[in-house]
Each structure stands twice: as structure tokens, then as C-alpha cells.
Amino acid sequence: MANPWKKQRLKDTALCRVGILFAVTVSIVLMLVSVPRTASNRRFSDSGLDSLDKDLEGNLNASLLRVARENRMSLRLHKRNLLPPRNLDLYPNLAKDHVVIVLYVHNRAQYLRVTVDSLSKVKGISETLLIVSHDGYFDEMNKIVESIEFCQVKQIFSPYSPHIFQGSFPGVTPNDCKNKGDEAKTRCEGNPDQYGNHRSPKIVSLKHHWWWMMNTVWDGLVETKDHEGHILFIEEDHFLFPNAYRNIQTLTRLKPAKCPDCFAANLAPSDVKSRGEGLEFLVAERMGNVGYSFNRSVWENIHQKAREFCFFDDYNWDITMWATVFPSFGSPVYTLRGPRTSAVHFGKCGLHQGRGEEGDCIDNGVVNIEVKETDKVVNIKEEWGVRVFKHQAGYKAGFKGWGGWGDKRDQRLCLDFGTMYRSTRSGSSP
Numbered sequence: 001m002a003n004p005w006k007k008q009r010l011k012d013t014a015l016c017r018v019g020i021l022f023a024v025t026v027s028i029v030l031m032l033v034s035v036p037r038t039a040s041n042r043r044f045s046d047s048g049l050d051s052l053d054k055d056l057e058g059n060l061n062a063s064l065l066r067v068a069r070e071n072r073m074s075l076r077l078h079k080r081n082l083l084p085p086r087n088l089d090l091y092p093n094l095a096k097d098h099v100v101i102v103l104y105v106h107n108r109a110q111y112l113r114v115t116v117d118s119l120s121k122v123k124g125i126s127e128t129l130l131i132v133s134h135d136g137y138f139d140e141m142n143k144i145v146e147s148i149e150f151c152q153v154k155q156i157f158s159p160y161s162p163h164i165f166q167g168s169f170p171g172v173t174p175n176d177c178k179n180k181g182d183e184a185k186t187r188c189e190g191n192p193d194q195y196g197n198h199r200s201p202k203i204v205s206l207k208h209h210w211w212w213m214m215n216t217v218w219d220g221l222v223e224t225k226d227h228e229g230h231i232l233f234i235e236e237d238h239f240l241f242p243n244a245y246r247n248i249q250t251l252t253r254l255k256p257a258k259c260p261d262c263f264a265a266n267l268a269p270s271d272v273k274s275r276g277e278g279l280e281f282l283v284a285e286r287m288g289n290v291g292y293s294f295n296r297s298v299w300e301n302i303h304q305k306a307r308e309f310c311f312f313d314d315y316n317w318d319i320t321m322w323a324t325v326f327p328s329f330g331s332p333v334y335t336l337r338g339p340r341t342s343a344v345h346f347g348k349c350g351l352h353q354g355r356g357e358e359g360d361c362i363d364n365g366v367v368n369i370e371v372k373e374t375d376k377v378v379n380i381k382e383e384w385g386v387r388v389f390k391h392q393a394g395y396k397a398g399f400k401g402w403g404g405w406g407d408k409r410d411q412r413l414c415l416d417f418g419t420m421y422r423s424t425r426s427g428s429s430p
Helices: 004-040 049-057 063-070 072-079 110-122 140-147 201-220 244-258 295-303 306-311 316-327 408-417
Strands: 100-103 131-133 152-157 229-237 236-241 265-266 283-287 293-296 332-339 343-345 386-388
Touching: 063 244, 072 343, 100 110, 100 201, 110 140, 110 236, 131 140, 131 201, 140 152, 152 201, 201 295, 201 408, 229 236, 244 265, 244 293, 244 332, 295 316, 306 316, 306 408
Parallel strands: 100 131, 100 229, 131 152, 265 332, 283 386
Antiparallel strands: 229 293, 236 343, 265 293, 283 332
16 A cells, blocks of 8 residues: 555655746746846946957048047947947837937936936837937946936947046147137147137037037937937936927927928927916927927038038037027028927026036925926817917027137037038938
């Protein structure tokens, strides 16, 4: 007669083996599933840098490469910019009518956290690609962007940011002229602006980064160089309401019929202190610098004015556009927006420089922006008419500029950015 206890032990042993096999199988499956996720969010490393110079030789404009040939960080960033977007495993496909979002940043981490948090609550954000363009490399800023998991995200770093050049142009060089009149008294290098002041790398980086970013996004990235639709541009101190993405989709769709002469669509009024009129009409007004979007045809128009942009003596990209590029188009440059803002500028620092150990300029470390129910849904109606705002205050043709952009080296580098990726292509209508 069989021993019942022996049978039970054999049964228990078999169950134990099955359990172990199941656990091992599950572990292997989980490990395999996690591999794409880990790879898609890998941190940038310095591996493979030794072969980088040769790889870059055939892909970069030679005159630009000479500027940073000896700068290892610049070469690292060139390589980093070639990586594909992260989160492709989570969001493998972009919506057919997606509007690419470009967020350009410097080194204000506290601001960036607020902006990224607002983006995470934007409806439809998972349908598109977020490109984050960095002016310089700052570890804390990089970590914040690497933590994003709500959409596809691609990081690009300006390899010619003055912030990564120590002792050489476009950073500060030992022989740079520093004070008014130095060029007449010494053999220092540099040209003064219209007010007699010499370049400040931290100041000129504002305009360099914007122009490098525009040329790279429109003409240099595999992900966007064939994108014909609108691209939305925001900064690290812009708060987006939950309806921002759906509203910009609506505006870009309505623009050809409602305002065929409009060059762009905006999420916010040109007056950054305004929250909009709150009435039932669309607005065509001067192009603002908060949450603005345009398509490839408009970019081609802008790019054709590269010399005007690069030789205008003002370190601000937006003032340069308002005072010299847009007026050269020959007709008013209007943008279409709704009567209620969907983006808010909350920065208080001026320029886009951080304040070091003092922290960023946020009141009590908190941004208190009220989000109402109407800010959570599309609040633009197709049946609304368009009210054109003419003769608005602001920088116009004839303004001479605030200076800071008189050095011929900056002007040449700016022009070089405009020829990095150039190829003949046909544009679409505005």
C-alpha cells in the first residue's frame, strides 16, 4: 500500500518546481519587457567619444567644426543630438495632425519643473513629440527632462553655446576686448556694438541659441526636417494650461480660412501681462513671443532674412524679429489667437540666466497660476469672427536695437548656423 505522506511530499515537490519555473519565467518576461524601456531612457554617457571626430567630419559644416574642434564637450553634444527620442516604447506613434512642441531652456531648474509639470497636464500631449533644446549642458536641467514620461521627448544641446566654451570663442577668450575703447588702446580682439560696448557671451547666447535651434529643428533633425505643419515654441518659464495643445491645433486648422494672411498662431496675447479679452471672437495681432507657432513656409521666409537677423545690433532674438525681419516681409505679420490665453509667462528674472545659489525668481518658490474650468477644454469656436488689432505698441521697423551684437565673430557664427543644413526644398502656404 502506497504511503499517503510520500504521495503528498511528491505532490508538494512537483508544485514547488512548477512554482519556481513560473517565477523564473515571469522574471525573464519582465526583464525582456523592461529592456526597451531602459534603452529608450538611457542616460547620455561619454562612451565612444574617441571615434566621434571622424564621424562628425562628414556631417558638419567645416567652418563650424573648426570653432569647436578641441572642445570635447561640444563633440559630446553633437553625438547626443543624434540619439532618437525617448519613450518610443510608450508612445510608438504620433498623431497624424500633431503639432510638434519645442521647449528651449537654459539653466533655471526651478522654472523648468513648473513648465514640465504644466505640460504633463496638457490634454493630447501624448500624441506629439516634445523637443527640448538646451543652451549649454547643465546636469540638473538634463535630469528634469530625462524624467519626462508623458510623451515622446528628444533632447538637443547647442554644441556652440558660449556656456560650454572656457577660454575660447564663442565663450570668453583671453584676448577679448572688455571695456569701451580697449580696441583703440590694445591689440585685443572684438568689435564694439553701436554704443561702444563689447560682447558678453552670456548675453549673446540668447540670440545664438534661438537661431541655432530654429535651423536645427526645421532643417537638421531627422524627426522634423520633413515636417510641413506647425511647430509650437515655448520657453522654460511658460506655463501651459490643459487646453493649450487642443487650442493650438484648432487655431492652426482655422487659420487658412479665418486669417489666410496670418503668418502664425499664438497661445497668448502679444502683451505678456494680458490674459485676453474673454469675449467671443478670434484676434489677429502682432506676433507674440509666448506660445507661438508657424509652419515651414514661414520658416523659409524667416531664413531668407538671415543677414538681417545676424547683422542687427540687438542681442534679443524677438526684438530682432520685430524690428528688422518681420518689417522686411513687405506686409504686416499677424498671428491668430483666441480671446483667452492658454499660456502664461511667469518668469521674473530677466534674460534667461539663472541666479546661481540665490535660486530662480519665483515668489516664495511657488507659481500660483489659477486654472479655471474654461482653461481645461477647447474654448475657441469655429463660428467666431476675427478682430484685427492694428497699430499696437511694441518694437517696430526703425528701432536701432539695444546693442550687444556688434562683434563680427558673433555675426559670422550666426550666418554659419544658417547654412549648416541648407538644401533646396519647396515650402507650403502660410
